[in-house]
Amino acid sequence: MTATPQPTVFVVDDDDAVRDSLKLLLKSIGLAVMAYPSAPEFLAAYRTEQAGCLILDIRMPGMSGLELQQQLNVRGAVIPVVFISGHGDIPMAVEAMQHGAFDFLQKPFRDQDLIDRVQKAMERDAASRDQLRQLGRIQERLDSLTARERQVLGLMVLGKQNKVMAGELGVSQRTVEIHRARVMEKTEARSLAQLVRMTLQLEHRSE
Amino acid sequence: MPDRPTTQSFELQALLDAAVDAVILINHTGIIEVFNHSGTRLFGYSPDEVVGRNVKMLTTGRDREQHDGYLARYLQTGVTHVIGTGREVLARRKDGSLFPAFLSVGRIAGSEPPRFVGFIQDITRHKQALEAAQHESDRANQYLEAAQTMLVVLDRAHRVTLINRKGCEILGRDESSLLGIDWFDAVVPSEQRSKAVFEISAVAGLEPHQPHYTEYAVSATDGALHLIAWRCVAVQDATGSVTGILCSGDDVTDNRRADEEATEARERMMHVSRLATMGEMASGISHELNQPLTAIANYAQASVRLLALPNHDLGDVREALEQIAGQALRAGEIIRRLRSLVRKRETQREQAGINELITELNSLTRADARSSDVRIILKLAADLPCLSLDRVQIQQVLLNLLRNCIDALESIPAGHREVIIGTGTTAAGDVFVEIADNGAGIAPEMLPHLFTPFATNKSQGTGLGLAISRTIVEAHRGRLEYRANKPRGAVFILTLPDERGLTG
Numbered sequence: 001m002t003a004t005p006q007p008t009v010f011v012v013d014d015d016d017a018v019r020d021s022l023k024l025l026l027k028s029i030g031l032a033v034m035a036y037p038s039a040p041e042f043l044a045a046y047r048t049e050q051a052g053c054l055i056l057d058i059r060m061p062g063m064s065g066l067e068l069q070q071q072l073n074v075r076g077a078v079i080p081v082v083f084i085s086g087h088g089d090i091p092m093a094v095e096a097m098q099h100g101a102f103d104f105l106q107k108p109f110r111d112q113d114l115i116d117r118v119q120k121a122m123e124r125d126a127a128s129r130d131q132l133r134q135l136g137r138i139q140e141r142l143d144s145l146t147a148r149e150r151q152v153l154g155l156m157v158l159g160k161q162n163k164v165m166a167g168e169l170g171v172s173q174r175t176v177e178i179h180r181a182r183v184m185e186k187t188e189a190r191s192l193a194q195l196v197r198m199t200l201q202l203e204h205r206s207e
Numbered sequence: 208m209p210d211r212p213t214t215q216s217f218e219l220q221a222l223l224d225a226a227v228d229a230v231i232l233i234n235h236t237g238i239i240e241v242f243n244h245s246g247t248r249l250f251g252y253s254p255d256e257v258v259g260r261n262v263k264m265l266t267t268g269r270d271r272e273q274h275d276g277y278l279a280r281y282l283q284t285g286v287t288h289v290i291g292t293g294r295e296v297l298a299r300r301k302d303g304s305l306f307p308a309f310l311s312v313g314r315i316a317g318s319e320p321p322r323f324v325g326f327i328q329d330i331t332r333h334k335q336a337l338e339a340a341q342h343e344s345d346r347a348n349q350y351l352e353a354a355q356t357m358l359v360v361l362d363r364a365h366r367v368t369l370i371n372r373k374g375c376e377i378l379g380r381d382e383s384s385l386l387g388i389d390w391f392d393a394v395v396p397s398e399q400r401s402k403a404v405f406e407i408s409a410v411a412g413l414e415p416h417q418p419h420y421t422e423y424a425v426s427a428t429d430g431a432l433h434l435i436a437w438r439c440v441a442v443q444d445a446t447g448s449v450t451g452i453l454c455s456g457d458d459v460t461d462n463r464r465a466d467e468e469a470t471e472a473r474e475r476m477m478h479v480s481r482l483a484t485m486g487e488m489a490s491g492i493s494h495e496l497n498q499p500l501t502a503i504a505n506y507a508q509a510s511v512r513l514l515a516l517p518n519h520d521l522g523d524v525r526e527a528l529e530q531i532a533g534q535a536l537r538a539g540e541i542i543r544r545l546r547s548l549v550r551k552r553e554t555q556r557e558q559a560g561i562n563e564l565i566t567e568l569n570s571l572t573r574a575d576a577r578s579s580d581v582r583i584i585l586k587l588a589a590d591l592p593c594l595s596l597d598r599v600q601i602q603q604v605l606l607n608l609l610r611n612c613i614d615a616l617e618s619i620p621a622g623h624r625e626v627i628i629g630t631g632t633t634a635a636g637d638v639f640v641e642i643a644d645n646g647a648g649i650a651p652e653m654l655p656h657l658f659t660p661f662a663t664n665k666s667q668g669t670g671l672g673l674a675i676s677r678t679i680v681e682a683h684r685g686r687l688e689y690r691a692n693k694p695r696g697a698v699f700i701l702t703l704p705d706e707r708g709l710t711g
Contacts, residue, residue, distance in 0.1 A: 015498045017534050021505030024527060028512035059494070084501075086494040108501035111508035 007122055008052035011035040012042045012068065013084070014060040018107075022055060029115055039063035039071075048077040051129055053102070053121035055114075058085040058092050066092060069099055078128045080121040084109070138198045141187045149186070152179040157196050229327040235320040237261045237278055249308075249329055251301035262325075267299045282321070290314060290323075298327060307334050357435065357456040360442060365390050365407070368451060377435075377458055379428040394425040396432065410439045410452050422459070434460045466578070495541045499534035506531045556595045561630055561638055561703070562587045564598060568605050569628070572613075579613050580621040586629040591638055592705045596683055601703075604676040604687070608642045608699045611672065615646035615697060637685075637704050645696040649689065657689055 009031050013019040019035050026033045032052075036042040040063055042054075054072075058065040069081055080102035085093050093104045102121050105113060145153060148169075155165045162180070166173045189195040223230045223243035229250065232241035239262050242254040250257075250265055257264070263274040281287050288294070293311035300306065309328045314321050351358055351371040360369035367385045375382055378394055385393060395403050406421040419439045424432045435456035442451045506527040513519050513527070569583060576583050609626065616624035629641045649657060658677045673687075680687040685703040692698045 015502070017502035017530065017537070018498055018505070021502040021509065021527075021530065024523070025505045025509035025512070028509040028516070086497045107497045108504040111505070111512070 006032045007125065008032040008034055008050065009118055009122075010042065010046065010052060010054045010079075012037075012039060012054065012060075012065070013057040014038060015057070018057070025111055025114070026118070031118070039065070039068035043068065043071060046077075046079075048072075048075055048079070050079075051122075051125055052079065053118055053125055054079050054081045055118070056081050056083050058083045058096060058104075066096055066099070069096060069101060073100065078125065078132065080124050082117050082121055135201055138187075138202060142198075142202070144186050145183065149179050149183050152176065153183050153187075153195070153199070156180065156183065156192065157199055226326075227328075229325075231262060231265075231325045231327065232315075232322060233262045233325070234322050235278060235282060237263060237274055240322070246327070249300075249306075249327065250298070256301070265299055267297050267305055270296055271299075287312075295330070298329075306331050357454075357458070359390065359454045359456070360451055361390050361407075361454065362451040363449070365404070367393075374456075377427065377433055378425060396424055396426050399423045407439060407452060407454075410441050411449055416440060432460075433458050434463055496538055499538040499541070502534045503531050503538075506534070556597055558593045559596055559598050559601075560593050561591060561601075561640060564602055565605065565628055565630065565640065568602055568609070572606070572609055576613060576626070579616065579624070581613050581616050581624040581626055583609075584625060584627045586627060588629075588631040591630060591632065592636075594638060594703050595706055596703065597679075600679045601683070604679050604701065605640065605642070607672045607676050608701070611699075612642060612644035612646065612697070615644055615648075618647050619645065632705075633702065637702050639703075640701045641698055642701075643692050643696060643698040645692065648691050648695055648697045654689070658687070 009026050011019055011022050011026070011033060013022065013035075014037055016037070019037060023033045023035045034045075036045065039060060056065040056068060063071075065083055072079065072081070081096070081100075083093055083096045083101050083104035084107055085104055086107055093101075096104060102124060103117050105117060142150075142153075151169065152165065155168065160168075162173050162176045166176045169176065183189075184195070187195060187198065189198065220241075220243075223241065224245075226243060226245055229246035229248075230241070230243040231239055231246055233239050239257050239260055242252070242257050246257075247253055252265075261274075263271045266274065277288070281290075289310065289312045291313070293309060296308055296310045297305050298308040298310075307330045309330050311326045313324050315324055351369075354371055354373055357374040357377055358369070358371040359367060359374055362368050366387055367390050368387075370382055370385050375385070378385070391400050391404050391407075403421070403423040406419070406423070410419045417440070421437050421439065422434065423437070424434050426432050436459045437454050437456045439452050439454045441449045442453050444450050510524045510527045510531075513524050565585065565587065569585060572583070609628075612626045616626070623645070625645050627641075627643045629643070630639065631641075632638055658673050677687045680701060680703070683703055684706070685701065688700045688702070690698050690700065
């Protein structure tokens with residue numbers, strides 16, 4: 001798995017001139033750009049771990065920008081989508097925003113407006129990917145726990161005393177203390193509070 | 208008889224016998240002295256049977272009873288009810304039957320005591336003819352009064368000589384207030400008066416029974432104006448000279464109002480559909496123009512940034528500038544091809560039955576067709592599938608085709624102008640509408656340009672109708688085609704696909 005090392009701006013627009021000019025404009029700012037003439041071609045080439053943002057024409061023949069956005073949501077992609085639309089497409093733009101689009105721009109637009117939005121979208125993408133990586137690390141640590149240790153973790157986050165846990169698990173208090181220490185060590189949690197936060201983060205992601 | 212016949216009296220007898228009327232001479236007591244041949248013919252008595260007897264035998268009833276009295280009174284007072292004037296009497300034949308007769312009586316000059324001569328004319332036939340005429344006239348009057356048409360007869364000076372009940376009803380006036388007065392002064396609004404008088408004067412120049420049609424309003428006493436469609440013919444006397452004008456009129460105020468309302472509704476619809484199309488086109492145009500404008504802005508802004516780079520590549524900038532020029536030309540091309548944008552605009556699709564659209568349209572164009580004397584016949588197939596279409600656009604196409612037919616039928620004599628609108632399904636399951644007329648058809652040299660914009664053979668028209676219609680139909684994935692009608696005329700066929708199941 002070779003993720004694109006540099007965050008990239010992806011452009012999907014069926015209009016050759018619009019697509020090509022966007023590519024040139026983004027390149028002139030020094031951004032990496034990949035451009036596609038249709039939604040299916042982009043979907044075929046894109047992998048969700050590729051960082052960057054997506055500039056998407058809302059109105060295209062075949063699969064529209066809105067349909068592509070839904071496909072990306074289904075795949076669990078986090079890449080922020082900036083829609084570009086004409087004057088008559090405000091209702092479609094509203095719908096796009098409701099489905100989690102990052103922003104939208106009306107054609108034609110000032111280069112500065114585009115750059116601002118692209119940069120914000122890239123920052124958002126970096127932040128979400130950072131968060132994802134953190135969650136991934138937490139998951140890895142929790143995955144390293146034994147079944148018994150996971151049981152203890154469950155009781156710890158509920159705030160149970162060692163004595164109560166020992167009673168519930170049918171083991172000695174001493175054994176509970178050893179499991180607790182192993183849980184704190186493996187999860188690299190510095191406090192019970194941090195441990196609770198980690199488990200909540202994972203729960204939220206799985207929702 | 209007191210006198211013997213002489214040569215003179217033979218001549219007199221011959222004269223009397225030649226007379227058509229019965230001639231009877233009586234003396235002052237009513238005794239018959241002379242009775243001629245016509246007397247025998249009328250009464251059935253020979254002279255021998257009546258001469259020497261009282262004349263009252265030839266009459267009946269009150270006359271029979273009082274004839275002696277009449278004579279006595281005349282002799283006494285000199286007052287007569289019959290001499291010099293004559294009167295109608297009832298006469299009695301030998302067989303007892305009665306007949307109406309006209310009796311004129313004269314006193315024989317110089318006779319003393321006076322003698323009288325009577326002339327009796329059988330007026331049976333005359334009476335019958337009079338009665339028949341009266342009956343005829345009564346019946347005509349009944350018709351006149353019962354008629355739901357306004358009937359007015361004017362004399363040569365435009366004075367009313369007759370007006371029927373319906374006429375009085377419409378005007379809200381009595382017959383007596385109209386008879387003898389100037390019709391146009393009395394009931395025609397002043398602004399229409401000179402036109403109405405002018406129109407009516409045309410009637411005098413026409414052949415007898417040849418009607419002249421005109422329309423003018425009359426004002427009722429309540430101030431309401433009634434628009435009347437008039438049919439006027441000259442009235443002639445036995446010698447053929449025009450004595451006046453008979454006008455029959457129908458109140459078309461309500462019809463006209465309905466026609467006007469239908470026209471208004473149609474114009475509203477045309478206006479709305481035009482606005483809708485313009486709005487849609489404007490939206491389509493702005494979208495299409497946005498593309499090259501966006502590209503131009505992007506290329507230009509990229510060029511500025513590229514030039515600001517320390518080691519900029521002029522090749523990239525040149526390419527961008529070439530693109531800018533190309534996109535500007537593209538924008539110009541879009542504006543030039545305005546028409547083609549109808550094809551690309553987003554339409555308001557909804558499920559609709561084609562028959563329903565036609566019926567709706569027909570109700571709007573009925574007045575138009577009627578005023579052009581065109582009969583529109585609908586032959587709509589049952590159980591057609593509903594189509595996903597833009598109602599206004601498809602109705603615009605149908606309206607345009609129908610208007611073309613109505614215009615094309617102008618060259619056909621009234622009464623033979625027909626448009627047949629039929630619907631059905633093709634073997635492939637597509638729905639079609641055929642609009643066929645029996646006009647002149649399309650000239651072969653026009654055929655290649657039939658759907659070309661601005662090609663028209665009409666004096667009024669943009670030449671865009673069929674071009675836009677075909678564009679609209681193609682935007683519905685349908686077809687608009689032409690074929691010649693048999694034996695004559697044009698058929699336009701609009702085919703629309705049944706797209707159920709293709710949309711999901």
